[in-house]
């Protein structure tokens with residue numbers, strides 16, 4: 613999974629955004645990653661990956677599953693997860709296929725250009741923690 617790949621499809625949060633959040637906000641526990649644009653507070657699919665990102669940031673240890681999964685495989689697994697009824701995305705969330713299509717057309721947004729997401733999360737008033745992280 614590359615830095616610009618989406619980790620949380622429900623809230624369109626990339627790995628880069630999460631890594632910058634960790635670097636700037638230094639969360640004490642993985643659940644605080646939910647303050648990064650609401651990551652993990654929708655269908656719940658990305659929660660294990662948020663934990664991996666946290667572990668990678670905190671310890672610097674390599675997390676093979678995180679490094680080896682492709683964006684396409686990640687999106688496919690998330691679609692399977694939703695289809696099988698394990699989680700329900702928020703109404704505003706796009707499906708993985710819709711997001712993938714948009715990702716192919718999109719240009720780099722300024723809030724996704726490595727500036728971190730502390731300000732972004734604050735501006736949305738996101739303060740809930742993801743359950744189960």
Ligand code: FES
Pocket residue numbers: 619620621622623651652653654655656657658659701
């Ligand atoms: S993909 Fe992150 S909560 Fe649904």
